[in-house]
Amino acid sequence: MEVNSPNSATVSFPFPFQPYPIQEQFMTELYRVLEDGKVGIFESPTGTGKSLSLICGSLAWLRDFEEKKRQEEARMLGVGETEKEGSQETDISTPSTEPDWITQFLSKKEEMDMKNKIKEEQLRRKRREERLEQMRHNNQLKFASKRKREEDETVRLLQLSQQMLSSGGEGPALEQGEEELVLVEYESDEDTRKAATLDEDDDDVEEEHVTKIYYCSRTHSQLSQFVHELQKSPFGKETRAVSLGSRQNTCVNDEVRRLGTAQLINDRCMEMQKNKHEKKVEESEGKKRRVSRLTCPFYSYEQMQFLRDEVFVEVKDIEQLVSQARKVKACPYYATRYAIPAAQVVILPYQMLLHDSTRRASGIRLKDQVVIIDEAHNLIDTITGMYSxxxxxxxxxxxxxxxxxxxxxxxxxxxxxxxxxxxxxxxxxxxxxxxxxxxxxxxxxxxxxxxxxxxxxxxxxxxxxxxxxxxxxxxxxxxxxxxxxxxxxxxxxxxxxxxxxxxxxxxxxxxxxxxxxxxxxxxxxxxxxxxxxxxxxxxxxxxxxxxxxxxxxxxxxxxxxxxxxxxxxxxxxxxxxxxxxxxxxxxPAVHFAEVLKDCRSVVIAGGTMQPVSDFKQQLLISAGLSPDRIVEFSCGHVIPPENILPIVLCSGPTNQQLEFTYQKRDLPEMMDETGRILANLCNVVPGGLVVFFPSYEYQKVILDHWEKTGLTKRLSVKKKIFQEPKKASQVDQVLSEYSRIIKLSGQPGGPLTGALLFSVVGGKMSEGINFSDDLGRCVVMVGMPYPNIRSPELQEKMSYLDHILPKTNGVSAGRVLIENLCMKAVNQSIGRAIRHRGDYASIVLLDHRYSRPAILAKLPQWIRNSTEIKPAFGPAYSSVRKFFQLKKTISVPPT
Structure with missing residues (x-):
C-alpha cells in the first residue's frame, strides 16, 4: 500500500493483506510522528490490528530513514568530488575583488574542509559496514577487561583473608567459602573519577548502536504476541530483532531456575560467574587445596556469541530463544544483550526500559532512538509503583x-x-x-x-x-x-x-x-x-x-x-x-523525562487510552515537554457502526433513577431495580451476558440481597450464573465452564439461553480476558467505579495535582484525576466484548451520571460516537431487543 506522506512523497507500507482504512490512517500518522521527532499518543481498539499497524508503520519509517542516510552519504561524497573538480576549472577571466593570496587561502580552506568532511563520511560508512565483524572483537576486549578486574578483586580478597588468618587472634577463623562474604575495601568516594574512567574505557570498546526501535509492552504474553505478528509481517525476514527478558524468564540452568524468585536467581547467576574466575585464581596461586564451587556451564563467551549471531538469522520470541540456547548450550540472557547494538528492533518489558538502573545494566541506549510503548493504559501506575x-x-x-x-x-x-x-x-x-x-x-x-x-x-x-x-x-x-x-x-x-x-x-x-x-x-x-x-x-x-x-x-x-x-x-x-x-x-514525570530527553521519538499506544489528559499532563507536560510536540491519534473500530449498541440507562423499569453513589447504592429499591433490569436483559440477550460491579464488597452485598429476594433463582432459570472466583488459579476453570455452557445453549435443544457472569471492575476478568462473540453479547456496568477517595495516598495525589496543574473547565486537577481513574477502569471493562470485525455486542451503562458531557467525552471514540442516552427503561429495552433481532438471534418478550 502507498500513501502520500506529509512531504508529498509516496510512502510504501508493506502489509500482509489489504489494510483497513483506519490502519492506513494509523500507519500514516505514526510515520509522520517518527519523521518529525514528536511524541504520539495512539489509541486503536483491540481487534483493529494495532500491533501489525505499529510494525509496518514504524519499520517502513526505519527502512526509509536508513535509505535516506545512505543517499545523503552518497550525495556528500559526490558533492565533494564535484567541488574538487570545479575548483580546478575556475574561470580565470572572472575579475576578483579579493587579493590573490586571500582567494587562494579560501580555496585551500574550502578544499581542506571538504576533504575532512568526505573522510569523516567515509569513516562512518566504513564503521557501519564493518559493525557486525567488529562486534566479536570488541566484546572480547570488554569481556576480558571485566574478567581481569574481577580476578584482581578476588586476588585482593584472598590475600586479605590470608593475612587475617596468618596474623592469628583477629576474630574467628573463616570456614570454607566464607571469605567471599567479607566486604572488600571500599574506596568509591575517592575513586569516583577512576570508576568513570573505567566506564569510558568500556564505552570505547563497545560497538556503535544503529538506529533502532525499542518496542515495549506490559506482559510476557503480549511481547510474544508482538513477535509472532512481526514474524508474519512483510518485515519478518529482513529485520534484525532481539527479545529481552529477565533471568527468571531466560535462564536455562535448571539448578538456578529451581530457586524460583527473581532476586535469588539474579544473585546465584552473578555468584556462579564469580566462582568461574575465582577457581582459576586459586589454581594460579599454587594452592594444593582446590575449592569445588558451582559454575554455570552455559556462561561461555564463544557459545554466547554464536547464539547472538543465531538471534539475527530469524525473529524469535523468548520461548524459541530459550529452546535454541539449550541446543547450543549458551546463556540467552547475556547473548541477547550482546545483540542490542546491531539490532533494529529490541522487544522488551516496559519495566526494563522505564527503570533507569535496569536500563543501564541491560545495555540499553536511548539516545536518538525510537521507543514504542504498547498497552500503555497503566503506564502512569507502573512508573509510580516502580519508584515507590x-x-x-x-x-x-x-x-x-x-x-x-x-x-x-x-x-x-x-x-x-x-x-x-x-x-x-x-x-x-x-x-x-x-x-x-x-x-x-x-x-x-x-x-x-x-x-x-x-x-x-x-x-x-x-x-x-x-x-x-x-x-x-x-x-x-x-x-x-x-x-x-x-x-x-x-x-x-x-x-x-x-x-x-x-x-x-x-x-x-x-x-x-x-x-x-x-x-x-x-x-x-x-x-x-x-x-x-x-x-x-x-x-x-x-x-x-x-x-x-x-x-x-x-x-x-x-x-x-x-x-x-x-x-x-x-x-x-x-x-x-x-x-x-x-x-x-x-x-512519575521526573523519571519519564529521561526517556523523553534522550529519544528521537516516543509513541504511547494502547487499545483504550481515554482519557488522555492524564498522559499529557502527568507524564509529558510535567516532564517539560512542549505541547506542540504532542500528537494525539484515535481511530475507530473495524466493526461497522451497526454492530455496537452502547446505551446510558438513567432509570429502571419502575422509573427508579439509577444513581449508585456510596449513599444510595445499598438501598433495597436500588438493588431490586438493578435485578429487574438484568432479568429483562436476560430475555433478549443471547449467549453470554457479563455484569461488572464497582467492587467485590458491593458485589457481595447485592448478590446476598438477590438471594434473599429470590431474584437469583429467577435469573438462574434463564441463564446459568457464574461468579468471578477469588483465586486467580480458578479463573481458567470458570471461563472454561462458562464457555461450554454458552456453546451448548447455541445448539438446538440446548439448555437455557446462555450464561450470566458476575465480575468486578479491576478484578481478574476486567483486563486481559476476551469475551468475543457469544461469550459477551452484552456487557453491563453497574454504577461508576470511583476509587476510594478516603485513601491517604489518593488524597495526597489529588492535593499534589491541584498544586501543580491548572483547572480544566473550572474543575480541579484532583477531581479530574478521580474521574479519569473511574473512566479508565470502565473503558477497560467494556472493551472486553468487541474483539474482531465480525463481532457485535451491546454495552449498557447503569447510572444517570454517565450522561454528563464531561463523562461521555472520556469514553473511547468508537463507543462514544454510537452511544444512546435513554432516560427511561422502555425505549432502552426496545433498542436492545431490536438490535439482537436484526442480528437474527432469539427474541423473548419482557417479563
Missing part, C-alpha cells in the same frame, strides 16, 4: 539484627570505611523502627503501637522526624549499590541458617526477645513481614528469603528524590512488625 517503596517494621528489625551479626562476625576483617557505612545503615534502621514507635532491641511482634493511623510527611519532614537528617543518603545509597552489601548479607544468612552450628552471638538481655524472634523467622514455615514473592524453599525445606536489606535499599533510594516529588506514609497498625513506612511517588 514500602518496608514493614518486621523487615527493618530483621535487617538490623542480620547486619549487626554480620558486623560482629567480620569486624576485625572490615576496613574502616566499611565499618563506618555499616554503622550508618544500622543507625538508619534503628531510627526507622523508632519512627514506627518501636525499639530494635525488642521483638517487634510484641511491641504494640501507641495509636493506630496513617501520618503523611514530606521527605524532608520525615528525615527530621526520624532524626536521620544528618546522614548523607546519597553516599549510603551509592555504598549499598557498589559494595553489594545486601548480597553479601544474604549469602551470610544463607550459609549460617542452613549450618549445623549457629553464629556466635552476644546473649540477649531478655529471653524470648529479638534473638528468639529472629531464630523463629529463620525456621518457621512462613516468614513474617517478607512478601511471598521473596520466599522459596531451600535445601532443608525451610523457606529461603531474600535479605530484607534489599527491600530497604529501595526505600533509601526513594528518599533521595526531590522533596516535592514524593511523600512518606507512616502507617501504624497493631504491632511494630505490622506497621510500615511507605514512600509514595507523586511525580
Amino acid at each position: 517503596s514500602q518496608v514493614t517494621g518486621s523487615q527493618f528489625c530483621q535487617a538490623h539484627s542480620q547486619l549487626a551479626q554480620y558486623m560482629e562476625r567480620y569486624r576485625s576483617r572490615l576496613k574502616a570505611k566499611n565499618l563506618m557505612y555499616i554503622k550508618q545503615i544500622l543507625f538508619l534502621l534503628e531510627k526507622f523502627v523508632g519512627a514506627l514507635g518501636g525499639n530494635v532491641k525488642q521483638n517487634p511482634n510484641y511491641q504494640k503501637v501507641s495509636q493506630e493511623g496513617t501520618t503523611l510527611k514530606s521527605i524532608n519532614d520525615f528525615l527530621f522526624y526520624s532524626q536521620v537528617d544528618n546522614i548523607n543518603l546519597f553516599k549510603v545509597q551509592r555504598y549499598c549499590t557498589r559494595s553489594m552489601i545486601s548480597r553479601k548479607l544474604f549469602g551470610f544468612m544463607e550459609k549460617f541458617r542452613t549450618a549445623d552450628v549457629g553464629i556466635t552471638m552476644k546473649e540477649s538481655t531478655k529471653p524470648g526477645g529479638l534473638q528468639q524472634f529472629l531464630q523463629n523467622l529463620n525456621h518457621k514455615d512462613r516468614v513474617e513481614g517478607v512478601p511471598d514473592g521473596l520466599q522459596d524453599a531451600g535445601e532443608n525445606g525451610h523457606p529461603r528469603t531474600a535479605s530484607p536489606l534489599m527491600q530497604i535499599e529501595g526505600f533509601l533510594s526513594a528518599l533521595t528524590n526531590a522533596n516535592q516529588d514524593g511523600r512518606v506514609l507512616v502507617q501504624l497498625q497493631g504491632t511494630v512488625a505490622q506497621s510500615s513506612l511507605k514512600f509514595l511517588m507523586l511525580n
